[in-house]
Amino acid sequence: MGLLRTPFRQAIAILAVAYALIEFGIPYIPPLFGVASAKIPNTVVLQYLLTVTVGILIWVSDNERRWTEFKKPIHEVLVRPDRKLARGVLLVGVPLLMAFVAYGRALPDMSAPPSFRAIHPAPPSSIPFQGEIIELTGLENPLRSVGSLDEHYEEGKRVYYQNCIACHGDALRGLGHYAPGFNPTPLNFQDVGTIAQLTESFVFWRIAQGGPGLPNEGAPWNSAMPAWENFLTADEIWSVIIFLYEQTGHEPRRWEELEAAEGTEAEGS
Numbered sequence: 001m002g003l004l005r006t007p008f009r010q011a012i013a014i015l016a017v018a019y020a021l022i023e024f025g026i027p028y029i030p031p032l033f034g035v036a037s038a039k040i041p042n043t044v045v046l047q048y049l050l051t052v053t054v055g056i057l058i059w060v061s062d063n064e065r066r067w068t069e070f071k072k073p074i075h076e077v078l079v080r081p082d083r084k085l086a087r088g089v090l091l092v093g094v095p096l097l098m099a100f101v102a103y104g105r106a107l108p109d110m111s112a113p114p115s116f117r118a119i120h121p122a123p124p125s126s127i128p129f130q131g132e133i134i135e136l137t138g139l140e141n142p143l144r145s146v147g148s149l150d151e152h153y154e155e156g157k158r159v160y161y162q163n164c165i166a167c168h169g170d171a172l173r174g175l176g177h178y179a180p181g182f183n184p185t186p187l188n189f190q191d192v193g194t195i196a197q198l199t200e201s202f203v204f205w206r207i208a209q210g211g212p213g214l215p216n217e218g219a220p221w222n223s224a225m226p227a228w229e230n231f232l233t234a235d236e237i238w239s240v241i242i243f244l245y246e247q248t249g250h251e252p253r254r255w256e257e258l259e260a261a262e263g264t265e266a267e268g269s
């Protein structure tokens, strides 16, 4: 072991092995994300390494000869004329490296926070709508049983093109001109994950009360979806809902299906 013959090199080797063990040897499971392969935090690594360093210093200094030998390479780099280059690298390079690390730490982090936003939070069972209380539970679109579907569709189309297109886009894909400016972005109604999953009364609630009506699970970002009860009548909202489903070809979720699904869930558990 010629390489490890001086106490200084031994100390460096111990430190390196300790670092490798701490960094890669300890399985760490962060409480929040449950990712088993995640590394342990750097501050903890630093604490362990400081402890190891103290141990090493005690070891090299407990014997006079070893201590002198340990100090020798350090002393040489600092004073010997032929070590000028190494000295320069240490005295300039290390502070520069520190400055670089500190600068990196001080840079603001632009990445988005982890998201726990529920896109479809549980709706309230009833909502105030333009001064009345509307029961949402079990409510179906009243326009489906009066007049002609075509008329409601045409009316809904008018409402959509006058009010919704700037955000939800003309293809109903959530790609309107304003869309890139919002987080969360306007939802894509063609996607099977949005209105295809919902009852019409849920959609009514979302249109009538918009972002301001979302419960806390709808956070952390503010939804730009306006509260349309301030601008549209109930019939206009119900007709734009018909337009959304007809245009995308999705079927609204029915209350009977929901009850059936909940029934099987209850049996299963």
Ligand code: HEC
Binding pocket: 119, 120, 159, 160, 163, 164, 165, 166, 167, 168, 178, 182, 184, 185, 186, 187, 193, 194, 195, 198, 203, 206, 207, 210, 211, 214, 223, 224, 225, 226, 228, 240
């Ligand atoms: C200023 C931009 C904007 C306008 C205008 C707008 N929306 Fe939205 N809308 C959003 C955003 C952003 C979301 C996604 C965040 C959320 O769910 O609140 C959204 C979500 C929705 C949802 C929820 C869908 C789901 O799967 O939960 C519905 C329904 C909806 N919009 C319908 C409409 C209708 C109908 C109109 C026109 C009357 C309209 N929006 C106009 C921005 C807008």
